Amino acid sequence: MEKNTSLPNKLDLDFITQSLRGKQKTKTLKVAARCPSGHPSVIQVVPVDNDGKPFPTTLWLLCPSLVSQITHIEYSGFAKEVSEIIESDSEFKTKLHQAHLDYILLRETMLENHKYKDTLKTKGVAGSENFSAVKCLHGHFAQQLGQQNNPIGKLIQDRFSIECKTPTIQTEQN
Ligand SMILES: [Zn+2]
Numbered sequence: 579m580e581k582n583t584s585l586p587n588k589l590d591l592d593f594i595t596q597s598l599r600g601k602q603k604t605k606t607l608k609v610a611a612r613c614p615s616g617h618p619s620v621i622q623v624v625p626v627d628n629d630g631k632p633f634p635t636t637l638w639l640l641c642p643s644l645v646s647q648i649t650h651i652e653y654s655g656f657a658k659e660v661s662e663i664i665e666s667d668s669e670f671k672t673k674l675h676q677a678h679l680d681y682i683l684l685r686e687t688m689l690e691n692h693k694y695k696d697t698l699k700t701k702g703v704a705g706s707e708n709f710s711a712v713k714c715l716h717g718h719f720a721q722q723l724g725q726q727n728n729p730i731g732k733l734i735q736d737r738f739s740i741e742c743k744t745p746t747i748q749t750e751q752n
Pocket residue numbers: 613617618619641642643644742743744
């Protein structure tokens with residue numbers, strides 16, 4: 579995965595709209611990671627949704643191919659194994675807490691003087707309030723790909739061979 583934080587271009591915005599199929603609840607601020615073929619794999623989104631409500635998921639796993647592979651891993655019961663690792667491995671647990679704090683800090687950079695700054699302070703990766711529980715593997719994986727270390731995301735990368743199978747979008751000739 580190429581690490582390249584950048585503003586979304588026109589092609590990225592089209593890909594985002596297509597991938598989210600109308601579930602676009604908030605605006606995309608940046609592309610936090612890209613798949614090898616160039617489309618956004620993770621987007622950094624504004625923590626306030628289009629209706630003005632707090633939106634705790636900040637790093638969003640976007641690539642449909644990656645999303646479905648992580649969903650598959652989730653169905654396999656992997657989260658239970660991760661929970662056991664969190665319980666028994668204090669170093670892993672410490673890294674996970676740090677990941678939640680990094681996530682909150684990233685969100686705070688977008689909420690300067692905003693009324694939701696305190697509301698969202700307690701919500702870590704993907705809005706999770708319990709920093710020792712596994713809520714959503716997609717959220718942890720998105721953080722790992724999107725410029726921040728996440729031990730659960732790293733474990734997924736080490737254990738499974740996750741590769742993007744989303745077809746490359748054709749670039750427009752202007
Ligand atoms: Zn992809």
